[in-house]
Amino acid sequence: MGSKIVGSGSYVPxxxxxxxxxxxxxxxxxxWIVRRTGIRERHLLEADEDxxxxxxxxARAACADAEASPGVIDLFVxxxxxxxxxxxGSSPFIASGLxxxxxxxxxxxxxxxxFVYGLAVADGLxxxxxxRHILLLGSEALSRVTDWSDRKTCVLFGDGAGAxxxxxxxxxxxxxxxxxxxxxxxxxxLHMPAGGTKEPAxxxxxxxxxxxxxxxxxxxxxxxxxxxxxxxxxxxxAASLDLADVDWIIPHQANIRIIDSLGVRLGVERDKxxxxxxxxxxxxxxxxxxxxxxxxxxxxxxxxxxxxxxAFGAGVTYGAVVVRF
Ligand code: UT7
Numbered sequence: 001m002g003s004k005i006v007g008s009g010s011y012v013p014x015x016x017x018x019x020x021x022x023x024x025x026x027x028x029x030x031x032w033i034v035r036r037t038g039i040r041e042r043h044l045l046e047a048d049e050d051x052x053x054x055x056x057x058x059a060r061a062a063c064a065d066a067e068a069s070p071g072v073i074d075l076f077v078x079x080x081x082x083x084x085x086x087x088x089g090s091s092p093f094i095a096s097g098l099x100x101x102x103x104x105x106x107x108x109x110x111x112x113x114x115f116v117y118g119l120a121v122a123d124g125l126x127x128x129x130x131x132r133h134i135l136l137l138g139s140e141a142l143s144r145v146t147d148w149s150d151r152k153t154c155v156l157f158g159d160g161a162g163a164x165x166x167x168x169x170x171x172x173x174x175x176x177x178x179x180x181x182x183x184x185x186x187x188x189x190l191h192m193p194a195g196g197t198k199e200p201a202x203x204x205x206x207x208x209x210x211x212x213x214x215x216x217x218x219x220x221x222x223x224x225x226x227x228x229x230x231x232x233x234x235x236x237x238a239a240s241l242d243l244a245d246v247d248w249i250i251p252h253q254a255n256i257r258i259i260d261s262l263g264v265r266l267g268v269e270r271d272k273x274x275x276x277x278x279x280x281x282x283x284x285x286x287x288x289x290x291x292x293x294x295x296x297x298x299x300x301x302x303x304x305x306x307x308x309x310x311a312f313g314a315g316v317t318y319g320a321v322v323v324r325f
Contacts, residue, residue, distance in 0.1 A: 002127065002169050002170055003123045005166060009062035010163070010286070011161050013044060016043055017041060019040060019041065022154065026154060033155045037156060038255065038277055042159075043280060051141035054139050055137050055163070058163040060098065061293075062163035062164055075105075076094075076095050076100055077106060077134060080114065080138070081285065086196070089107035094139070111284075111314030112311055113180070113317040113318055115285045115289055116178075116309055118136045122166050132167065133168075135165055135166075136163065137161060138163070139161035142284060143159050145213045147209055147212035150212070152217060175323050177321070179238055179319055180317070180319035181234075189219045189223070189316060190314035192211065194208075194210025220312075228251060228252070231312075232308050246308050247306050248274055249266070249307070249309075249310065250288050250310075251273065251288075251309075276290065307322070307325060
């Protein structure tokens with residue numbers, strides 16, 4: 001028994017914000033952002049838009065792509081770091097929008113590696129024979145936790161959602177190997193100090209901006225490349241494959257310099273690495289499934305191709321999954 005990706009879907013909000021637009025609200029420049037990150041524009045929710053709409057649209061598109069009705073889904077997992085509500089999360093609201101009836105659901109919080117963690121978990125549950133169809137969604141409304149006066153973070157993020165439908169299949173198709181890791185010493189590199197149970201919301205946390213995402217960018221940067229490299233090698237070893245067998249790599253879309261360094265360390269040519277961060281920026285858990293969906297739909301990823309998806313993120317978490325399409 002194995003698990004196969006039989007459909008994918010994605011969604012980004014209509015509103016597009018360019019680097020030039022950001023020049024008007026913080027002390028930055030299009031030139032700085034492109035040179036340091038590779039990002040040119042991002043899509044953001046309007047203030048009155050319901051974040052669930054992104055996940056509902058991406059999940060519906062994945063089911064349509066698989067020619068499956070949502071009725072076949074027997075487990076729904078939402079990888080997200082910033083849910084609609086801290087309790088009960090995002091998954092019940094998106095499940096409701098999808099019309100899922102009595103289907104178990106849960107939110108999975110594992111930083112920007114959430115989608116990769118979710119694939120590893122979903123594959124394990126299918127292999128264990130517990131479920132036959134798992135809908136896995138990465139959905140993130142980062143604009144709602146971004147400090148729009150902090151140029152060190154606000155230029156990096158975008159909103160979006162991406163989903164895949166996994167189906168029980170044969171051992172040698174679909175997910176061939178996975179490897180997930182965590183380094184808890186680095187927990188404070190990316191964090192939101194307030195609004196949880198350690199520092200509940202109060203006038204003073206509001207005043208100090210404690211409900212915004214804080215990041216030590218250079219620390220994250222230094223960890224990201226070796227982590228994704230080692231996770232990629234471990235996942236390939238678990239799949240009994242090596243880099244020569246890989247058709248495509250889809251890394252977490254955080255920074256083009258991180259992605260290029262990863263390619264150099266792995267010895268993989270640039271044209272085998274799928275990127276879209278110039279258009280959508282860093283959408284956290286949605287970044288890999290959005291890029292995957294685009295590459296499947298435009299014909300780059302073909303049947304039989306071996307794809308490695310690798311990510312790192314808050315926690316610090318990191319991991320990789322090898323999939324044959
Ligand atoms: O999903 C995981 C999420 N996070 C990441 O992946 C982030 C990983 N880190 C990065 O991508 C990079 O560290 C950044 C893009 C965040 C920053 O790039 P950097 O090359 O590490 O720059 P830096 O933080 O060392 O800052 C260099 C300078 C500083 O000015 P001074 O102190 O040298 O005068 C910053 O204040 O660039 C300045 N700076 C900016 N300037 C213009 C920082 N942000 C901006 C900005 N526009 N938006």
